[in-house]
Amino acid sequence: MTAGTLAVVGLGPGTADWRLPEAEVALAAATDLVGYIPYVERVPERPGLIRHASDNRVEIDRARHAFALALEGRHVAVVSGGDPGVFAMAAAVFEALEGEPAFRAVPVRVVPGLSAMQAAAARLGAPLGHDFCAMSLSDNLKPWDVVLRRLTAVAQGDFVLALYNPASKARPTRLGEAFGHLRALKDAATPVAFARAIGRPDERIHLTSLGEADPALVDMATLVVIGSSETRWVAGADGRRWMLTPRSYGMARP
Amino acid sequence: MTAGTLAVVGLGPGTADWRLPEAEVALAAATDLVGYIPYVERVPERPGLIRHASDNRVEIDRARHAFALALEGRHVAVVSGGDPGVFAMAAAVFEALEGEPAFRAVPVRVVPGLSAMQAAAARLGAPLGHDFCAMSLSDNLKPWDVVLRRLTAVAQGDFVLALYNPASKARPTRLGEAFGHLRALKDAATPVAFARAIGRPDERIHLTSLGEADPALVDMATLVVIGSSETRWVAGADGRRWMLTPRSYGMARP
Numbered sequence: 001m002t003a004g005t006l007a008v009v010g011l012g013p014g015t016a017d018w019r020l021p022e023a024e025v026a027l028a029a030a031t032d033l034v035g036y037i038p039y040v041e042r043v044p045e046r047p048g049l050i051r052h053a054s055d056n057r058v059e060i061d062r063a064r065h066a067f068a069l070a071l072e073g074r075h076v077a078v079v080s081g082g083d084p085g086v087f088a089m090a091a092a093v094f095e096a097l098e099g100e101p102a103f104r105a106v107p108v109r110v111v112p113g114l115s116a117m118q119a120a121a122a123r124l125g126a127p128l129g130h131d132f133c134a135m136s137l138s139d140n141l142k143p144w145d146v147v148l149r150r151l152t153a154v155a156q157g158d159f160v161l162a163l164y165n166p167a168s169k170a171r172p173t174r175l176g177e178a179f180g181h182l183r184a185l186k187d188a189a190t191p192v193a194f195a196r197a198i199g200r201p202d203e204r205i206h207l208t209s210l211g212e213a214d215p216a217l218v219d220m221a222t223l224v225v226i227g228s229s230e231t232r233w234v235a236g237a238d239g240r241r242w243m244l245t246p247r248s249y250g251m252a253r254p
Numbered sequence: 255m256t257a258g259t260l261a262v263v264g265l266g267p268g269t270a271d272w273r274l275p276e277a278e279v280a281l282a283a284a285t286d287l288v289g290y291i292p293y294v295e296r297v298p299e300r301p302g303l304i305r306h307a308s309d310n311r312v313e314i315d316r317a318r319h320a321f322a323l324a325l326e327g328r329h330v331a332v333v334s335g336g337d338p339g340v341f342a343m344a345a346a347v348f349e350a351l352e353g354e355p356a357f358r359a360v361p362v363r364v365v366p367g368l369s370a371m372q373a374a375a376a377r378l379g380a381p382l383g384h385d386f387c388a389m390s391l392s393d394n395l396k397p398w399d400v401v402l403r404r405l406t407a408v409a410q411g412d413f414v415l416a417l418y419n420p421a422s423k424a425r426p427t428r429l430g431e432a433f434g435h436l437r438a439l440k441d442a443a444t445p446v447a448f449a450r451a452i453g454r455p456d457e458r459i460h461l462t463s464l465g466e467a468d469p470a471l472v473d474m475a476t477l478v479v480i481g482s483s484e485t486r487w488v489a490g491a492d493g494r495r496w497m498l499t500p501r502s503y504g505m506a507r508p
Contacts, residue, residue, distance in 0.1 A: 012274075015276075016275065017274065017275045017276040017279070018274055018275075018276060018366070019274070019275070020266075020271065020272055020273070020274060020368065021270065021271045021272075021273070021275075022269075022271040022272060025271070059501070083372055083375075084380075085372060085375040085376060085380055085381075085382050085383065086372070086375075086382055086383075087383075087384075087501075090375075090376075090379070090380035090383060091380040091383025091384070091498060091499065091500055091501045092501060093380070094379050094380045094383075094488050094496050094498040095498065095500055095501070097488055097490065097496070098486075098488040098489075098498065101489075104489060104490055104491050105491065106491065107491055108490060108491070108496075109376075110375070110376040110377075110379070110380070111376065112272070112368055112372040112373060112375065112376040113368075113372075114274065114366055114367075114368065115372070118337055118339060118340070118366040118367075118369070119366060121337075121339040121340075121344075121364070121366065122339060122344075122363075122364040122365065122366040123364075125344070125348050125364070126339055126344035126345040126347070126348045126364070127339075128339050128340055128388075129339065129340075129341075129344060129345025129348075130341075130345070130390075130396075131387070131388065131389040131390060131404055132387065132388055133385070133386065133387040133388075133411075133413060134382075134385065134386055134387075134388075135385040136384075136385060141501050141502035141503065141505065142384075142502060142503035142504060142505065143503075143504055143505070146412075146503055146504055149410075149411060149412075150385055150411040150412075150413065152410075152411070153407045153408070153410045153411025153413070154407070154411065156403075156406075156407045156410070157387075157403060157404040157406070157407025157408065157411075158400075158403075158404075159387060159404065159407070232352075234348050234351055234352040235352075235355075235358060236351060236358055236362060237358050237359065237360065237361055237362070242348050242351070242362075244345060244348040244349065244352065245345065246345055246349055247313070247341075247345045247346060247349070247395050248395035248396060249395065249396035249397075249400055250396060250397055250400055251395065251396065251397070
């Protein structure tokens with residue numbers, strides 16, 4: 001039997017205004033959607049489209065299921081929020097491919113999407129305007145001491161940091177531990193922003209500093225941005241503040 | 255006089271398939287386009303749209319010009335390739351705002367876009383599937399010793415690295431120096447990819463390793479991706495190789 005295809009498709013951060021045309025085309029061409037329930041539900045039902053919504057948090061199982069469907073000749077879209085390449089389904093799909101040579105018969109492609117840090121950055125101003133790092137705070141798949149080692153490296157390099165998966169019920173103390181670790185290495189006045197559910201109706205921004213940052217205000221829908229030593233607030237219209245990491249570093253202002 | 259508006263708009267990496275609907279709406283609403291010539295030329299001419307294409311490489315001057323037009327009541331789109339928030343025009347716009355209180359009368363917003371590292375990642379597989387850093391190798395606006403310090407931090411944190419602006423005629427030796435610096439800190443077998451002009455007709459991928467990486471193959475349209483210790487190649491259909499940074503770190507494979 002001729003194999004179908006597998007596309008890993010990024011839905012972006014909530015609003016359809018932030019979904020790429022290539023993703024719309026890929027979704028329209030799919031016979032099967034595979035993904036975590038809230039993402040699958042963001043794609044409207046239509047005749048001929050089978051939705052395999054999963055509450056299974058084991059991403060590798062979803063990826064294997066998608067390959068198995070494609071081997072049966074189906075055209076499968078594995079859907080992911082944000083960019084599938086950034087802390088999302090693309091890695092799980094290639095891990096599944098690595099583990100099963102039979103899956104090589106399936107043509108695979110990745111359709112990128114806007115990631116949460118970019119949505120947050122757009123609302124905040126230009127916090128990622130200079131060198132930055134993106135980290136997941138989850139220690140489900142990496143030891144906590146690796147997280148701390150990377151936070152140290154981020155501080156030593158004086159990078160801006162975008163922190164994904166900053167909180168969960170299973171490990172409520174981790175973000176506080178991360179802030180504590182960074183406070184020993186960075187200025188307490190460092191600008192910090194909590195950008196929650198950006199692009200969704202309940203989006204919310206909270207501006208603070210590393211010294212004042214309160215982990216209780218952060219949930220799993222929040223992206224945390226922590227500035228470098230050059231990041232600062234800029235006054236805008238109507239008393240609002242923008243978060244700016246300038247393009248230059250360690251030089252006199254122009 | 256009532257002020258107009260200023261939108262910083264990301265055009266994405268070349269192909270219109272990778273431009274967000276929000277960007278199309280913002281461009282359609284603009285009376286004036288401000289930007290570097292190749293970006294302005296990517297937006298079709300239409301009646302009522304004035305294109306201020308600049309060959310001026312001083313981004314802050316373009317940003318100030320955009321605010322001045324908006325203060326005259328114009329609706330200005332400052333256009334940028336990729337994501338304006340990532341090594342592009344958003345930071346320059348907020349630097350201009352910081353420098354001139356009169357500009358606070360102008361409502362500003364940022365329309366994000368897909369950045370080059372995401373386009374590259376989609377073509378490569380899942381190189382950014384775990385914690386990563388994004389750096390500009392340009393030392394126009396930061397001292398070279400800051401670049402080296404950050405490369406050291408990236409290696410110590412064992413991050414994947416996406417390197418923007420890796421080469422220029424004015425400083426042809428910098429990428430070779432960066433590879434040399436990283437070779438002292440990382441395994442020579444570390445996967446490296448050069449992703450050139452992704453999303454444009456002349457796009458090109460070159461897969462190599464840190465030990466073999468040849469700076470002569472890199473130009474300013476290239477995004478360089480350097481793996482972590484966990485990044486590896488995965489065999490796909492028709493003998494192609496994908497670049498994978500798995501979701502787990504320092505743990506047994508599932």
